Amino acid sequence: MTLPAPGVVESVNIGVLRVVPWTQSVGSTGIDKRPVPGRVRAEGVGLVGDVIADTKNHGGYHQAVYAYAREDAAWWAAELDREVPFGAFGENLSTSGVDCTGAVIGERWEVGSTVLEVSRPRIPCRTFAGFWDVPDLVKRFTRRAVPGAYLRIIEEGDLGAGDAVRIVHRPDHGVTIGEVFRALTGERSLAPRLLDAPELPPELQERARKLVTAASANSPQPS
Template sequence: MSEVVSVNIGVHRVVPWTQSMGSTGIDKRPQPGRVRAVGVGLEADVIVDTKNHGGYDQAVYAYASEDADWWEQELDKQLWPGAFGENLTTRGVDCTGAVIGERWRVGSTVLEVSCPRIPCRTFAGFWDVPHLVKRFTEQGRPGAYLRIVDEGDLGAGDAVEITHRPGHGVTIGEVFRALTGERSLAARILEAPELPESIQHRAQRMLSLTQPS
């Protein structure tokens, strides 16, 4: 069964390991009961670096518990729901294989897969694991950002039902690989019109660099 294990909301923390902000909302903690998904995020979620996080295309971040279990074994480190800065910890959901533009019904909310999460130094600082960004990138288990299509509420135990999947088949994993160095995938990911405009522009620039002059 595909379901939500935990819904996690960020708290504001002042820390020395952010990229420049001095504080962060990466510390997401499980919430009891139902949580509203409205506008461009979950109610009460803290997002400090609004330049790189949050907004329409990054309203909700989902990470698979199966990938979290893999990281626990890899790092011999206990991880918890919200440890990846994710709002939704899922079970039975292939976040890496999710198709750009596919829609999930969760509770009374409809969410749309938009793009992968690209790791930053704040993430490495949160875990206190040197070279985590490099290792995270190499493993290609980025989790999926989602847009809020229909506002509603969601909670732990809710089923994740895929109600629509675009025929182009471009996945979160392919977009992540394209954005982290595999330029040969630029043309492929441009087949997904549901990609955020900023990523489409990046892919077009990458494509121009791979084409003979």
């Protein structure tokens, strides 16, 4: 299998705690990620110094690092006629030359001295809409279906702006971030595909099984 040419990290962004009225949690959020200089340590379940306020829905092993492509950010900048700075999507890594939506579940990225593994898409929430002050953003983000990729930390290390993003492994099943996102947000016919990706987090595998079971129960029975 021929792997794509390396991309690059344009910015590494770390969250700051904000107390605001539009969060899903108890009034605080770490969605406001801002560029930081130098090297950042990736260890355990995130980047050192990053803020995760809503730990029920964000962070943890399967959502340790979030990447979003600047090419996709440029589309939103044109769509909304506004500047979309680094970190605007709540992403830790702002990348270029990396197809985050086309990334395969379980593919591994070598970034700096770290190895990261693609785990799942980001699902938009009202906190995101509030942060951008775009009331219908969840609907628009879902329709656009370019969600960015969450990653696990497989090998701890450090990373920084300017580092190459090298895809060093890609599973043969081919199930992409985009397919998982569309399956979970309405395109139920894709649900069986998700069961082909053992690297998908267990809770999403269970959701996929339920979708497949429901589809089978609702399908017309032969007479």
